[in-house]
Amino acid sequence: MSQYPAHPTRRTTSLRLRTTCLLALALPLALAPAGLVRANEPAPAPAAKSGAAAAPSSPSSGKGIGKDIAAQLREAMESGQLQKKQLTLKVNADEPTKAPAAAMPAPAQPATNLKASRQYIRAKAAALAAKPDAAESHQDNAHEVHWGYExxxxxxxxxxxxxxxxxxxxxxxxxxxxxxxxxxxxxxxxxxxxxxxxxxxxxxxxxxxxxxxxxxxxxxxxxxxxxxxxxxxxxxxxxxxxxxxxxxxxxxxxxxxxxxxxxxxxxxxxxxxxxxxxxxxxxxxxxxxxxxxxxxxxxxxxxxxxxxxxxxxxxxxxxxxxxxxxxxxxxxxxxxxxxxxxxxxxxxxxxxxxxxxxxxxxxxxxxxxx
Ligand SMILES: [Zn+2]
The missing domain is CATH 3.10.200.10 (Alpha carbonic anhydrase)
Known part of the structure; x- marks a missing residue:
């Protein structure tokens, strides 16, 4: 930011929070068990599109999962999908995943276990939110938890x-x-x-x-x-x-x-x-x-x-x-x-x-x- 902006730039709450969510999810997604994952999903799980989740994955193109997700995010941003309440990302089950050393136990059936995937992502997001960086910054990485003063x-x-x-x-x-x-x-x-x-x-x-x-x-x-x-x-x-x-x-x-x-x-x-x-x-x-x-x-x-x-x-x-x-x-x-x-x-x-x-x-x- 080196130029004087002609008008103060404004962003809406929801867009900022979504973006934060997506960024916070980028890492967990890269580590998460393969499956279908939704960002910004409310706690109760909607009727799962198990068909989509269990559908055969596209042939591996040699790209890593992280790259794949980054590409999807980029696409979503370009196509304006971030305006939507939900963004659906598909993680290729055939891609080799690097399991986190001693982080979270992998679910037994990663390709179809949507609930476990969500739990994993929530736990990972919580761990990220607890980092001291979030701290006193009041930046509220923990925006999913509503704390206040009364x-x-x-x-x-x-x-x-x-x-x-x-x-x-x-x-x-x-x-x-x-x-x-x-x-x-x-x-x-x-x-x-x-x-x-x-x-x-x-x-x-x-x-x-x-x-x-x-x-x-x-x-x-x-x-x-x-x-x-x-x-x-x-x-x-x-x-x-x-x-x-x-x-x-x-x-x-x-x-x-x-x-x-x-x-x-x-x-x-x-x-x-x-x-x-x-x-x-x-x-x-x-x-x-x-x-x-x-x-x-x-x-x-x-x-x-x-x-x-x-x-x-x-x-x-x-x-x-x-x-x-x-x-x-x-x-x-x-x-x-x-x-x-x-x-x-x-x-x-x-x-x-x-x-x-x-x-x-x-x-x-x-x-x-x-
Ligand atoms: Zn203070």
């Missing part, structure tokens, strides 16, 4: 919604936490080295928050490691509580290093004057779930968001959204930035409450960097 799918239930979300309940280093200055380890600490520059970005409404996905080379160097900024997003009210105070909102800046470790910087927001960076994001805020809007070239400069005072609290925690993976390095900047009442209201219209409750500290040390 009711039956609220934070108390997250761990029960899916085995991969178990850490949400069993984890001992979960976020967010209540930070009490008097209980922190006070002393000198390294300076956070932000290297942020005007960058291309797109903003998405993922159903849980407004998230800005960043391009370009924005980095944070801390603890001898350089973390690249992937995205930032918002919570209303702030998830963090500092000295018994919950802030109006918080921005989470999510970074990742080459080793795959995550470092999240929290910028607290207090009611005040209009926030210029937020104004930019809200201008392009997609109103419907799944909508994504590309912003003008080099539009987002996160130096506009950072407070002047870079002192911070530091501790080890987790993602604050499922799957609640731990080993996330948290830095909560002490000085809040302003956000106007109008800006708060606008976000609250779409996300009236998207903050996980406070989690137990469990003896963790919180550093207060002076």
């Amino acid at each position: 009711g039956d799918a609220g934070p108390q239930a997250w761990s029960k919604l899916k085995p991969e979300f178990g850490t949400c309940a069993s984890g001992k280093r979960q976020s967010p936490i209540h930070i009490e200055e008097s209980a922190t380890l006070q002393g000198p600490a390294e300076v956070l080295q932000f290297s942020y520059k005007p960058s291309n970005a797109s903003v998405v409404n993922n159903g849980h928050t407004i998230q800005v996905d960043m391009s370009g080379d924005n980095t944070l160097t801390v603890r001898g490691s350089t973390f690249k900024l992937l995205q930032f997003h918002f919570h209303n009210p702030s998830e963090e509580r500092v000295n018994f105070k919950t802030y109006a909102m918080v921005v989470h800046l999510v970074h990742k290093n080459d080793a795959g470790q995550l470092a999240v910087v929290a910028v607290l927001l207090d009611p005040g004057v209009t926030n210029t960076l937020i104004n930019k994001v809200w201008t392009y805020m997609p109103l419907e779930v799944g909508d994504r809007v590309s912003m003008p070239a080099y539009f987002i400069d996160l130096n506009e968001l950072l407070p002047e005072d870079r002192r911070y609290y530091q501790f080890m925690g987790s993602l604050t959204t499922p799957p609640c993976s731990e080993d996330v390095l948290w830095m909560v900047l002490k000085q809040p930035r302003p956000v106007s009442q109008d800006q708060l209201k606008l976000f609250a219209r779409i996300f009236p409450h998207n903050a996980r409750p406070i989690q137990p500290v469990n003896g963790r040390v919180v550093r207060s960097a002076q």
